[in-house]
Amino acid sequence: MSIVRQVLARFSLHLAIIGLCLLWLLPTVGLLVSSFRPKDAVFATGWWAVFQFPLDFSQFRLDNYIQVLTAQGLGRAFLNSLTIVIPSTVIPITIAAFAGYAFAWMNFPGRQVLFVIVVGLLVVPLQMTLIPLLRIYNQVGLSGTFLGIWLAHTGYGLPFAVYLLRNFFGSLPKDLFEAAYLDGASPLTAFTRLALPLSVPSLASLAIFQFIWVWNDLLVALIYLGGTEKVAPLTLRLSAMVQSLGQDWHLLTAAAFVSMAVPLLVFFALQRYFVRGILAGSVKG
Amino acid sequence: MSELVSQVLATLAAILLGVAGIAGLFLGLDFLVGLLPQRLQPRVRPWAYIGPALLILGFYLVYPTLQTLYLSFFDAKSEQFVGLQNYLWTLTSPEMRIAFRNNLLWIVLMTTFSVGLGLVIAVLVDRVRYEPLAKSVIFLPMAISFVGASVIWRFVYAYKPANVPQIGLLNAVIVALGERPMGWLVDTAVNNFALIAVGIWLQTGFCMVILSAALKAIPREILEAARVDGASEWRIFWQITVPMIGSTVAVVATTVIINALKAFDIVFVMTNGTRGTEVIANRMYKEMFSFLNFGRASAIAVILLLAIVPVMAANIRRFQAQEEIR
Numbered sequence: 108m109s110i111v112r113q114v115l116a117r118f119s120l121h122l123a124i125i126g127l128c129l130l131w132l133l134p135t136v137g138l139l140v141s142s143f144r145p146k147d148a149v150f151a152t153g154w155w156a157v158f159q160f161p162l163d164f165s166q167f168r169l170d171n172y173i174q175v176l177t178a179q180g181l182g183r184a185f186l187n188s189l190t191i192v193i194p195s196t197v198i199p200i201t202i203a204a205f206a207g208y209a210f211a212w213m214n215f216p217g218r219q220v221l222f223v224i225v226v227g228l229l230v231v232p233l234q235m236t237l238i239p240l241l242r243i244y245n246q247v248g249l250s251g252t253f254l255g256i257w258l259a260h261t262g263y264g265l266p267f268a269v270y271l272l273r274n275f276f277g278s279l280p281k282d283l284f285e286a287a288y289l290d291g292a293s294p295l296t297a298f299t300r301l302a303l304p305l306s307v308p309s310l311a312s313l314a315i316f317q318f319i320w321v322w323n324d325l326l327v328a329l330i331y332l333g334g335t336e337k338v339a340p341l342t343l344r345l346s347a348m349v350q351s352l353g354q355d356w357h358l359l360t361a362a363a364f365v366s367m368a369v370p371l372l373v374f375f376a377l378q379r380y381f382v383r384g385i386l387a388g389s390v391k392g
Numbered sequence: 393m394s395e396l397v398s399q400v401l402a403t404l405a406a407i408l409l410g411v412a413g414i415a416g417l418f419l420g421l422d423f424l425v426g427l428l429p430q431r432l433q434p435r436v437r438p439w440a441y442i443g444p445a446l447l448i449l450g451f452y453l454v455y456p457t458l459q460t461l462y463l464s465f466f467d468a469k470s471e472q473f474v475g476l477q478n479y480l481w482t483l484t485s486p487e488m489r490i491a492f493r494n495n496l497l498w499i500v501l502m503t504t505f506s507v508g509l510g511l512v513i514a515v516l517v518d519r520v521r522y523e524p525l526a527k528s529v530i531f532l533p534m535a536i537s538f539v540g541a542s543v544i545w546r547f548v549y550a551y552k553p554a555n556v557p558q559i560g561l562l563n564a565v566i567v568a569l570g571e572r573p574m575g576w577l578v579d580t581a582v583n584n585f586a587l588i589a590v591g592i593w594l595q596t597g598f599c600m601v602i603l604s605a606a607l608k609a610i611p612r613e614i615l616e617a618a619r620v621d622g623a624s625e626w627r628i629f630w631q632i633t634v635p636m637i638g639s640t641v642a643v644v645a646t647t648v649i650i651n652a653l654k655a656f657d658i659v660f661v662m663t664n665g666t667r668g669t670e671v672i673a674n675r676m677y678k679e680m681f682s683f684l685n686f687g688r689a690s691a692i693a694v695i696l697l698l699a700i701v702p703v704m705a706a707n708i709r710r711f712q713a714q715e716e717i718r
Contacts, residue, residue, distance in 0.1 A: 124516050127509075128529045131593065134544045135532070137561055141547065153559050183399060190403045194410025201414045206445035215438035221446070226711045228453050230704050232654055234676050234693040236456035238463060238686050253406050262452025269445055294437055295422045323537030325657045329677075342539045346661050349543060356547055356559070363543035367536050374535035382531065382601055 142360040143167040149357040171361035175348075179358065180336065181365050184344035188322060188369075190253055191340050195260035195321045196314055199268050202261065204310070207272030208298050212284060222273065228266040236262075237330050244331060251335035259331050260324070264317050275309045276302055312383040319370050319381075341366040417444065457697070464690035468683075478691035488692075491670045497584055498591065498652040498671065505592045506648050507641060510599025514607055515629065527604065531597035538594070538657030545590045546662055549576035580668045587669060590658050595651065599644050606640035607633065646703055653699055672696060 140154040145168050148156075157166055176182040209215070210222050240259070241250065249255035279302065287297045303310070325342045332338050339347075345366050352358055374381050421440040425433055467474050482488050513530055517523045533541060550560030554572055558564040563573040576586040610633065618628050634641075656673035663669045665678070672692060679689035 120516060120519060124513075124520060124526055127513060127516075128526055131530050131533070131596075133561065134548050134593070135536075138544045138547060149559065152557055153561070153564050155561075155564075182396070186399055186403045190406045193407045194414075197411045198414045201418065202444050202448065205418055205441040209438045209441035213434075213438040213441065215435070215442075218438075221442070223708055223711070224454075225449070226708050227704050228449060229707060230650065230700050231453055231457060232693065232696045232700060234654070234673060235460050235697050236453060237460075237693070238680060238690055239456040239459035240452065253410075257410055258448070259452065262448050265445055265449055266453070293426075319535065323539075325537070325539050325660070326677075342537055345543065346539050349539075349546070349661055354550075356550065359543050360547060363540045367540045370535040370537070371532075374532065378528065381535070 138360045138363055141356060142171055142364045143169070144357065145170065146355075146357045149360075171357045172365070175358055175362045175365060179344075179348060179362065181341065181344060181362055183337075184339055184341045185365065187338055188340040188342075188366075191256055191260075191328070191338075192318055192321045194253075194257045195264070196317045198257055199261040199264040199317060200272075200310065200314055203265055203268030203272050203313075204303065205298070206265075206269050208276050208302055210269070210273040211276035211279075212302075213294075225266050225269050225273075229270060231266075233263060233326060241330055250331050251333060251338060253338060256328065256331050256338075259327055260317075260321050263327065264320070268313055268317065271309065271313055272306070275306050279305060308380070308383075311377070311380045315373060315377060315380050319373065322370055460690045460693050463686055464694050465687075467687050468685040470686050474687065478687045479695075481688055482691045482695055487670065487675065488672075490668055491665075491672045491675045494584055494669060494671050495653060495655070498588055498655050499649050501585070501588045502591045502595060502652045502655075503645050503648045506595040506599045507603075507645050509592070509596045510644070511603050511641070513596070513600045514604035515633070518604065518607060527597075527601065530600055533594045534597050536594070539661050541590055541594055542658050542661035545586075545593070546577070549586055551575045551578075577663055577669075578667060583663065583667055583669050587658055587662060590662070591652065591655060595648055599648065602644050603637065603640060606637040610636050646706075650700060650703060653696065 137154045140157055141149055144154065144157065144166060148166065160166065176185075210218060244250040244255055249258075283301060284297055287301055292300070322340075323342065324340075325346060328340050328343045329346075332340070332343065336344075345362050348359060348362055418441075421443070422437070425437045425440050428436055463470050464478055465473060465475060467477075513526075517526045520526070536544070548561045549563075550558075551563055551573055552558050552560070554567070558567050558573055562576060567573055574582065577583050614632060615628060618632055623631075654673050655671050656677070659665055659669055659671050659674045660677065665671065665674045672695070676689050676692040676696075679685045679692065
């Protein structure tokens with residue numbers, strides 16, 4: 108191949124990659140830029156107009172953020188999201204860790220059959236569970252409560268968490284546990300002091316996956332928290348704002364960015380675990 | 393201000409309660425098992441460890457699934473047995489026919505483009521030094537919720553009349569090209585494609601990362617040997633790369649198909665199924681909450697489950713095959 112053709116080929120390769128990356132980034136950049144622009148500017152010109160005077164920082168304001176966090180109630184929704192997401196991550200992973208350990212290293216009748224059922228439950232669509240559960244929730248007063256949604260996310264997250272952790276614990280060497288038992292360790296000690304510390308990377312990936320899944324969830328919150336504003340998470344509040352504000356882009360863009368900030372932070376800070384968690388979680392229904 | 397402080401405190405208390413409660417439960421259970429005679433402990437302890445998981449799985453997944461199946465044969469209020477009437481409605485009504493057509497569009501287009509683009513990008517970035525950066529950019533939307541993505545794209549699709557400046561990126565581009573601005577989410581000729589594009593934007597990164605890992609697992613020697621033999625890059629791609637990553641493509645495509653089948657958030661937020669954009673999952677939500685028809689809603693859910701059963705069977709078969717190797 109001649110030098111000219113080779114250079115041309117390299118050039119078009121870079122052009123294609125950079126073009127695709129821009130295509131993927133621009134929608135989010137537009138959102139971010141608009142969220143800092145005053146209302147009038149957002150309505151008068153496209154967000155790309157700011158690049159006419161890239162060094163003029165007076166065209167950016169924090170007003171939109173202040174307004175959505177206070178008047179639009181996103182501050183409260185942010186705290187609600189945190190209240191929902193942390194126990195909804197810790198509870199299923201703790202339960203799944205004990206169950207996964209038992210499935211991997213303890214003998215009991217029905218072990219294989221029960222685990223095959225767990226594998227089957229992986230892909231059951233949430234929609235199959237909503238009506239009966241909502242009825243029970245309404246009867247016992249669990250709908251519109253944090254406890255109710257923690258347990259719901261626990262139920263929906265469990266099959267995948269048990270599946271992943273059982274496979275991980277099962278891949279640890281057998282001698283390790285035999286040695287521990289010979290030294291007189293109890294099963295609980297072997298689990299907490301041996302199995303858990305060795306599986307920190309898996310637990311981290313799983314925790315990030317469940318965290319992002321719960322933080323970004325709309326359907327489960329919509330069903331079990333319904334219209335209760337006191338407990339509504341960001342996704343619920345944001346989707347309600349889309350219905351009520353419609354074209355108020357200066358507010359919607361700021362609100363959307365508030366809802367995205369935490370997952371984006373996790374993505375940039377813990378990218379390796381984030382990617383692993385998402386990939387492992389792809390089997391989930 | 394005091395309201396904020398009290399809410400922060402309540403948040404912390406709720407988090408502590410949830411986290412401490414679950415730790416206490418297992419320590420307590422293990423302690424109780426320890427009180428049993430030595431001989432019995434190994435027989436009981438496994439049940440203490442898997443008991444909570446089984447109870448929750450039974451209550452939150454197994455029981456409701458069976459109950460929904462049962463309810464799908466009853467009327468709106470779950471009082472009168474109606475046989476297959478709900479299924480008949482699900483499969484024949486005009487509303488559901490639109491939803492089925494749209495889900496088919498979602499499945500075909502989102503799978504083709506997410507997997508196709510994911511593969512193309514994975515192949516391209518494999519040849520440049522800034523690969524990690526480029527991959528991060530494409531993967532980034534995976535961190536964004538469907539609701540957040542819906543706002544981002546509603547803004548991209550924003551419409552203004554032709555005589556004023558466009559503030560939506562897409563209409564600005566087509567006006568600059570000399571066309572008239574379009575109502576992307578309103579115009580029935582394009583609105584479904586506009587929604588599916590959001591799904592593709594979200595899913596491509598996922599496909600790319602998995603396919604990229606599969607590409608890197610192809611032994612370099614095979615590719616080198618082919619190049620030495622004078623095969624073109626095009627031929628190498630179709631005759632070596634594609635066959636060697638075939639099974640990964642199948643797994644990725646299955647995942648995207650399931651996601652397309654269950655598409656809900658994007659449609660719910662962006663159009664709520666108006667103007668011919670209805671999908672199965674959004675219709676189920678409407679039957680459940682707007683029309684309070686639990687019979688029809690259940691039948692729709694069962695149809696979703698039936699569509700996913702083959703994947704469930706394949707998962708179980710693959711798991712059992714793995715176990716035999718172990």
